[in-house]
Structure formats: C-alpha cells, structure tokens
Amino acid sequence: MKRREFISTLGTVALTGIATPLLHGGSEKLHIVSLSFDDGFRKSFIRIAEIYERFGLSGCFNVIASAHMPGNEVRDDYMKQELFGDFELWNELQDRGHEIMPHGYRHAHLPGLPLEESKALILKSLDIFSKELRGFDPQKAVFNFPYNQSSPELEAWLPSVVLAFRASGGTINPLPSPNTVKITTGGFGPGNSEEHLDETVERLLAQPAGWIVYNLHGLDEEGWGPIRPAYLEGLLARLRTIDSVRVVPTARALMQARSSSFGRA
Numbered sequence: 369m370k371r372r373e374f375i376s377t378l379g380t381v382a383l384t385g386i387a388t389p390l391l392h393g394g395s396e397k398l399h400i401v402s403l404s405f406d407d408g409f410r411k412s413f414i415r416i417a418e419i420y421e422r423f424g425l426s427g428c429f430n431v432i433a434s435a436h437m438p439g440n441e442v443r444d445d446y447m448k449q450e451l452f453g454d455f456e457l458w459n460e461l462q463d464r465g466h467e468i469m470p471h472g473y474r475h476a477h478l479p480g481l482p483l484e485e486s487k488a489l490i491l492k493s494l495d496i497f498s499k500e501l502r503g504f505d506p507q508k509a510v511f512n513f514p515y516n517q518s519s520p521e522l523e524a525w526l527p528s529v530v531l532a533f534r535a536s537g538g539t540i541n542p543l544p545s546p547n548t549v550k551i552t553t554g555g556f557g558p559g560n561s562e563e564h565l566d567e568t569v570e571r572l573l574a575q576p577a578g579w580i581v582y583n584l585h586g587l588d589e590e591g592w593g594p595i596r597p598a599y600l601e602g603l604l605a606r607l608r609t610i611d612s613v614r615v616v617p618t619a620r621a622l623m624q625a626r627s628s629s630f631g632r633a
Contacts, residue, residue, distance in 0.1 A: 557593030
C-alpha cells in the first residue's frame with residue numbers, strides 16, 4: 369500500500385493572536401493551500417506551530433486519538449509512543465489558533481476491517497475528542513482517514529456524523545463549497561517530500577483556482593515524507609507574498625464556504 373526550494377524573504381509578522389485568512393469569492397484567481405499534518409508528533413507539531421505563528425497563520429493538525437495512551441495500538445514502524453503529544457498539548461495549540469482534527473482512534477486501515485468495526489473506531493475517536501478537546505464539535509470536524517484509505521460505505525455514512533472527511537484521490541480539489549463533504553489529498557514518501565510539494569504548488573498556481581490539501585507528517589526525520597523546518601518557513605514566506613493564495617486549515621476553509629464569509633484578511 370502506498371503510504372498514503374521556494375525561499376523568499378519576508379519580515380516576521382507580529383502575532384497578537386492568529387489571523388484567519390478569509391477566502392475571497394470574487395477575485396479572478398483564488399488558490400487555497402492546506403498543509404495537513406498527520407499523526408501527532410509532539411516535537412514536530414510544536415515546531416510547525418511556531419513557524420505558522422511567525423506568519424500569522426494557523427496550522428492544520430490531525431492526531432490519533434489514543435496515541436498518547438498507555439498500551440495504545442499505534443503500530444506503524446515509524447511510530448513510537450514517546451514521540452506523540454497528548455490532549456494537554458492539543459488544547460494548548462488549539463488555544464493558540466491552530467486546528468486540531470481526528471485521524472482515527474488508532475492508525476488502522478479502516479477499509480480492511482468489518483464495516484461496523486470501522487464505524488465503531490471512528491465514533492470512539494470522536495468520543496475521545498469530545499471529552500478531551502475543548503469545544504470540539506463533530507459537526508464542525510473533518511475526519512482524516514488513516515493512510516487516506518476509505519470505502520464507499522464509510523463515505524456514505526460519515527456525513528451523518530462529521531462535517532467532512534479527507535481521503536485519497538489527488539492533492540488538488542475544486543474550491544470548497546457549502547456542499548463539500550469529501551476532501552481529497554495526496555503526498556509523497558517515505559523520503560523527503562519537498563520537491564513533490566513544490567511541484568504540486570506550481571500545478572495549483574498554474575490553474576485559475578483550486579485547493580491543495582497536501583498530506584504531511586513531521587519535520588526532519590520524523591514521520592512519513594518529512595520536510596525541513598527551513599523549507600516550511602521558506603514555503604510559507606513565499607505563499608504569503610502571492611495575492612491569490614490563502615493558507616487555511618481544511619475545516620476552516622469548509623466552514624468559511626458554508627458561511628459565505630469570503631474576503632481578504
């Protein structure tokens with residue numbers, strides 16, 4: 369199963385709370401970029417949040433609900449329990465303006481399980497989020513499939529319990545609409561994914577409009593398809609200089625589409 373340098377100078381943004389870049393529905397061009405970081409690596413996610421905050425942006429973090437628990441069943445070869453954060457950290461990052469969304473109860477390949485077991489694992493992850501993450505509302509949440517692998521049965525059921533879901537199908541989506549429930553994503557790995565991400569951004573910018581949801585994990589050597597902190601900083605700096613680009617977390621983009629709150633922050 370397949371799992372799953374733009375450098376520019378820009379002055380540091382003074383941060384008094386993260387601004388939400390609103391989507392603009394009336395401009396000739398609009399390119400939304402959502403870098404979607406999975407699993408819940410403590411060290412990487414803290415650093416990623418700091419880099420996003422430098423530019424007044426919100427990170428998009430999708431975490432395994434049970435990863436921090438003793439005896440958890442997170443068992444991919446690059447995952448060790450001591451690498452994961454917990455809901456104390458996730459609440460702190462959320463309070464700082466970042467988006468925290470579910471990535472399953474454990475990192476299970478849900479289409480390979482009986483349907484009712486898959487549903488139970490998804491509901492279990494949402495239950496933990498409801499108990500542990502302040503203000504969490506499943507109806508405003510994006511469920512991010514482990515391995516980005518879904519099934520037609522799960523996709524038909526999920527809109528009854530969450531706002532939307534993320535699965536495989538390509539990194540570039542149409543712009544979000546009030547009716548969007550399926551978000552497609554892609555990525556690169558297991559090695560460094562910077563070149564592939566650069567190429568994907570260029571493909572997006574060559575279009576009049578579109579929405580990248582690019583699946584990443586950690587920094588340096590952490591996680592599948594890692595990138596370097598300096599690369600992330602350079603990419604965000606460049607994207608912030610392009611007038612048509614909005615760097616927005618996935619659920620926030622969907623909520624803005626539903627409320628028609630389009631504009632330039």
